[in-house]
Amino acid sequence: MNERIKPYLLETEPYYRPAGREIELFEAAYARRMPMILKGPTGCGKTRFIEHMAWRLRKPLITVACNEDLTSSDLVGRFLLDANGTVWHDGPLTTAVRFGAICYLDEVVEARADTxxxxxxxxxxxxxxxxxxxxxxxxxxxxxxxVMSYNPGYQSSAKDLKVSTKQRFGALDFHYPHAEIEVEIVMRESGVDRETASRLVGIARQSRELRGRGIEEGISTRMVVHAGGLIAHGIDPHASCRIAMTRPISDDEDVLHALDGFVEAHFGP
Structure with missing residues (x-):
C-alpha cells in the first residue's frame, strides 16, 4: 500500500449495529466497485456505517465534508507555490483515485452542481x-x-442531485434503528444502563413524530448518544436532554415546550 494513504486506514473497529442486510449488500457493491449513495436522515449512522465498512474491507477511507463553498479544485487538486516554485498538489478525490482508497463525499448535495x-x-x-x-x-x-451520502428529506429541490448523477450510483436507504436496536446502540456508545437508554430513545422517537410540525428533523441517534454520555458523566437527565437533545433542534417556544414535556414524561418533572 502506498505511504500516501496509509494514514487513512482505520486501526480499530468502529462500532456499528446493523439493522438489516446493509453490510452484505455493500460488500457485494464493493466487489463490483459499484458507486454507492447512502440515503437517510441526519445522525442515523451513515458515516459510522462507511467507517465500519472501510475497516471491515481493510481499505483506507478519505472523507470529504461537502459544503456550498467546495470547489472542484478542492476535490481534485491545484497548483500551489512553495519553495520549489509552482507545484501540483492532489486533492482528496485524486489521492483516493490514484492510490486505491474509498472516497466518501458526506452530504454531497451541499456542494455546487458544477463541483x-x-x-x-x-x-x-x-x-x-x-x-x-x-x-x-x-x-x-x-x-x-x-461513496456519497445525503439526506433526501432535508434539502430543497434546488439542491437535489442531478438525474445524470443518481443513475450512476447504487443506493442504500438508512433510517433510525428500531427501538430495541437503538437502545443497544445508546447503551454501547454512551455507557448508560438499559432503563436510561430506553427513556432517552423514547423521547427521541416522540420528537421524530413532530417532523414537519415545527421541526425539520427529530432527535437523532447521535444526539441521544450525546445525552447518554452526559448522564454517564454525572449530569442530571433533564439538563443532559436539554443540552444534547431538545435545544439544538428548535428555537420555537411551543416546540420546546412539547419536547420538554416528552422529557418530563420519561424522567419525571
Missing part, C-alpha cells in the same frame, strides 16, 4: 478522473471506490 459533475467519469465504466489544469487523465486504482 460534483467532476465525479461523473469516475462513476461509470470509464473510472477516470480528468485533471484539465494538469493535462492528465488519472485512471482509477482497482481498489478505488466512490
Amino acid at each position: 460534483t459533475v467532476v465525479i461523473h467519469p469516475l462513476a461509470d465504466d470509464r473510472r477516470t478522473l480528468p485533471l484539465d489544469r494538469r493535462g492528465e487523465l488519472v485512471r482509477a486504482h482497482p481498489d478505488f471506490h466512490l
Whole structure:
C-alpha cells in the first residue's frame, strides 16, 4: 500500500449495529466497485456505517465534508507555490483515485452542481478522473471506490442531485434503528444502563413524530448518544436532554415546550 494513504486506514473497529442486510449488500457493491449513495436522515449512522465498512474491507477511507463553498479544485487538486516554485498538489478525490482508497463525499448535495459533475467519469465504466489544469487523465486504482451520502428529506429541490448523477450510483436507504436496536446502540456508545437508554430513545422517537410540525428533523441517534454520555458523566437527565437533545433542534417556544414535556414524561418533572 502506498505511504500516501496509509494514514487513512482505520486501526480499530468502529462500532456499528446493523439493522438489516446493509453490510452484505455493500460488500457485494464493493466487489463490483459499484458507486454507492447512502440515503437517510441526519445522525442515523451513515458515516459510522462507511467507517465500519472501510475497516471491515481493510481499505483506507478519505472523507470529504461537502459544503456550498467546495470547489472542484478542492476535490481534485491545484497548483500551489512553495519553495520549489509552482507545484501540483492532489486533492482528496485524486489521492483516493490514484492510490486505491474509498472516497466518501458526506452530504454531497451541499456542494455546487458544477463541483460534483467532476465525479461523473469516475462513476461509470470509464473510472477516470480528468485533471484539465494538469493535462492528465488519472485512471482509477482497482481498489478505488466512490461513496456519497445525503439526506433526501432535508434539502430543497434546488439542491437535489442531478438525474445524470443518481443513475450512476447504487443506493442504500438508512433510517433510525428500531427501538430495541437503538437502545443497544445508546447503551454501547454512551455507557448508560438499559432503563436510561430506553427513556432517552423514547423521547427521541416522540420528537421524530413532530417532523414537519415545527421541526425539520427529530432527535437523532447521535444526539441521544450525546445525552447518554452526559448522564454517564454525572449530569442530571433533564439538563443532559436539554443540552444534547431538545435545544439544538428548535428555537420555537411551543416546540420546546412539547419536547420538554416528552422529557418530563420519561424522567419525571
